Amino acid sequence: MMILWEEYRQVCPEGYGYSRFCELLRAFQQRLSPVMRQHxxxxxxxxxxxxxxxxxxxxxATGEIxxxxxxxxxxxxxxxxxxxxxxxQALPDWIGSHVQLLxxxxxxxxxxxxDNLKSGVNKASFYDPEINRSYGRMTAHYDVGVLPARPKKPRDKAAVEAGVRFAQTYILGRLRNQTFFSLDEANAAVGMVMAQMNTRPMRKLGVSRADLLETLDRPALRPLPPTxxxxxxxxxxxxxxxxxxxVEGFYYSVPHALIRQQVDARITSSTVELFQKGQRIAAHQRRYGGARRHGTKVEHMPAAHRHYAEWSPERFERWAAQIGPNTQGLIIAILARRPHPEQGFRTCMGVLRLYxxxxxxxxxxxxxxxxxxGALNSKxxxxxxxxxxxxxxxxxEGASIDSHANVRGPLYFH
Incomplete structure (x- = not known):
């Protein structure tokens, strides 16, 4: 009743005192249909x-709230x-909050x-509520059952309704004058307020929620899974x-024999796993940014592509150095001319094959x-x-090349 009275006084600051409010509320409750007490x-x-x-x-950055x-x-x-x-309230946040909670x-x-939130319950029903599949996978991992509150039966979830009101009065009331610039900041403040609320003795029982957690609930909780x-x-x-x-604008390799086939992608915040007929065929670290948008594993390539993947500026320079310093200098100049050295790999290979x-x-x-x-291409x-x-x-010899009758200008070779 204290929560209800606090909310009432926020709306009517000059209203009834706590005792009178409780008398009137009990009188009102007596006129309602009988209810079953929740144990x-x-x-x-x-x-x-x-x-x-x-x-x-x-x-x-913008000041937008x-x-x-x-x-x-x-x-x-x-x-x-x-x-x-x-x-x-979307599935990733809904399930993530459960993980943090447990x-x-x-x-x-x-x-x-x-409650019959779409992220947890696909179809609300008194007899056969349909649990969301992703939510079901999470509960299976923790081996915990799900019993959705009955539609239009608020007393099924009276405890969480009271907790929600506390979140709106106790937590938000104490944080109303603070400005937060990130979720981490907000959660740190909410965590401190929650600790204060849970350690404060409850009015009628004289003990705190934290005390009751240690003496009642925690000994009866089952252990968490290893991960x-x-x-x-x-x-x-x-x-x-x-x-x-x-996947989300980035590209991940699979064995080349699977070209044109459909596969299942399992996407988490850290990994992208690929399955065919229930068997995992590839796993990659998930990419979020940067210049490289392809995650390619050498073992997924055909033999010809695998050979190309082993190319590098250092490798071409080593090959050229085996011929001599002029050839090594030519290869270095070809690679340096391109914005990305990889763009010069085929030219380097063409030159070395000519030799x-x-x-x-x-x-x-x-x-x-x-x-x-300055002739820096294989042609x-x-x-x-x-x-x-x-x-x-x-x-x-250092002679003037352009003056020779048999030599065309350098632009001829580009």
Missing amino acids: HIAGDKLFVDYSGKRLGITDP RMAEIFVAVLGASNYTFAEVTWS AHLNGVPRLLVP DYEYAEWKLVRVGLDYHVE KGLEKARAESVSAYALAI SVASILTHNLDLVVPAE
């Missing part, structure tokens, strides 16, 4: 819901209350009692001709000539080699 067994039920009121988070949701949970026997601020309690109750549940989304994707699948079976001295002569006139190097241009005017 809660220790460690049995954990009630979960969202507060009807939200908390504002300020964007430090974004409203965040308040997830509330109450243990039936001890009335111990947990709260967390999230951006939404970790906070360091134990698992027998039953979860959610926390990680929320995952599933998506059906098709393998492209480049043996990659697209296959050629005497090192001749290859060095061609490379020196190509460097002198130009091939022309030098075919027309023996490096032999007509050796590059090392």
Whole structure:
């Protein structure tokens, strides 16, 4: 009744005192239909819901205020209350709050009692409520049952309703003059207020919720599983001709034999796993940004592509150095000319193939000539080699190349 009276006085500051308010409320209750008193067994039920009121988070860059949701949970026997601020009531936040809640309690109750929120219950029914599949996977991980509150039966969740009102009065009332710039800041403040509320002795019982948690609920809670549940989304994707699948704008490789086939992607905050017919075929660290939008594993490539994947600037430079310093200099110049060295790999390979079976001295002569006139592509190097241009005017003599009658200008080779 204290919560109701506090809310009443917020609306009517000059209204009835607490004692008179309780007398009038009891008189009103006597005129209502009889109700069944709820008896809660220790460690049995954990009630979960969202507060009807939200908390504002300020964007430090723009000053814009974004409203965040308040997830509330109450243990039936001890009335111990947990709260967390999230951006939404969507499945990732809903399930994530459950994971944080159970970790906070360091134990698992027998039953979860959610309101008929879409994230938890697909179809509300008195006899056969339909549990959301993703929510069901989470509860299976913790081996906890789900007993949704009956539609239009608020007394089924009276404990969480009281906790929600506390979140709106006790928590929000104490934080109303604070400004938060992130969810972490808001949750740190909510955590402190919740600790104060749970350790404050309750008016009629003379003990706190935290005391009752330790003496009633916690000994009856079952142990947590070895690992926390990680929320995952599933998506059906098709393998492209480049043996990659697209997930949220990034691309992840699978074995190349699966080109054009459909596979299942399991997406968590940290990983992307790919399955075919229930068997995992690939796993990647999830990408969120950066210049590289492809996650490619060498073992997924065909043999020809695998050979190409082993190319690197250092490797081409080492190959060129085995021929001589002029050839190494030519390869370095080709790679340096491109914004990304990978763009010059094929040119480097083309030049080095031109030198296959050629005497090192001749290859060095061609490379020196190509460097002198800035001929930094395989077509130009091939022309030098075919027309023996490096032999007509050796590059090392330092003569004016442009003045020779048989030599075209450098632009001819680009």
